[in-house]
Amino acid sequence: xxxxxxxxxxxxxxxxxxxxxxxxxxxxxxxxxxxxxxxxxxxxxxxxxxxxxxxxxxxxxxxxxxxxxxxxxxxxxxxxxxxxxxxxxxxxxxxxxxxxxxxxxx
Amino acid sequence: xxxxxxxxxxxxxxxxxxxxxxxxxxxxxxxxxxxxxxxxxxxxxxxxxxxxxxxxxxxxxxxxxxxxxxxxxxxxxxxxxxxxxxxxxxxxxxxxxxxxxxxxxx
Numbered sequence: 001x002x003x004x005x006x007x008x009x010x011x012x013x014x015x016x017x018x019x020x021x022x023x024x025x026x027x028x029x030x031x032x033x034x035x036x037x038x039x040x041x042x043x044x045x046x047x048x049x050x051x052x053x054x055x056x057x058x059x060x061x062x063x064x065x066x067x068x069x070x071x072x073x074x075x076x077x078x079x080x081x082x083x084x085x086x087x088x089x090x091x092x093x094x095x096x097x098x099x100x101x102x103x104x105x106x
Numbered sequence: 107x108x109x110x111x112x113x114x115x116x117x118x119x120x121x122x123x124x125x126x127x128x129x130x131x132x133x134x135x136x137x138x139x140x141x142x143x144x145x146x147x148x149x150x151x152x153x154x155x156x157x158x159x160x161x162x163x164x165x166x167x168x169x170x171x172x173x174x175x176x177x178x179x180x181x182x183x184x185x186x187x188x189x190x191x192x193x194x195x196x197x198x199x200x201x202x203x204x205x206x207x208x209x210x211x212x
Contacts, residue, residue: 008127008197008198008201009122009124012118012121012122013122015118016115016118016119016122018115021114085193085197086193086196086197087191087192087193087194087196087197088193088194088197090192090193091114091191091192091193091194092114095114
């Protein structure tokens with residue numbers, strides 16, 4: 001899914017979840033295609049929930065994935081998402097710095 | 107509530123509702139303090155729900171209100187909110203222009 005086709009509603013819904021924002025921030029901190037889905041097991045959610053979060057992020061065009069052997073690698077589509085929703089991703093990436101609370105609430 | 111103290115989570119939750127985004131867009135189209143809460147009865151929600159939406163918007167620092175006789179007038183805190191969440195309000199105000207669907211879904 002390209003972010004171009006994504007509604008603001010879908011983007012807000014996707015980023016309204018603190019775990020999904022954390023996934024986005026963690027991916028923003030590493031080079032593209034270096035982080036596999038399996039490396040997010042430290043997050044305090046069930047494996048099936050984690051898998052759902054990745055699907056949601058992919059569906060709003062924030063995430064691109066490719067399989068490499070048994071690993072599913074990720075790339076954050078920063079530029080594409082920024083073009084569609086200027087400023088939104090920056091708010092998420094700055095959230096920790098702003099002293100926001102991103103503990104899971106759901 | 108000043109937007110300065112608002113978390114990104116609260117802002118995303120507030121703007122995640124299409125009726126609240128519509129209230130914000132309608133207020134952005136008129137001068138400050140000219141639009142009373144009572145003039146939003148065309149929106150397809152119960153009066154109590156509408157009142158809740160105004161409370162949520164006030165609580166994230168998007169709305170300032172003052173009573174004038176029997177009317178509760180509104181002002182959108184555009185500059186303050188923009189300083190706290192750069193770009194976010196613009197996405198909401200541009201939503202219609204982008205061809206997004208803002209029909210109520212909740």
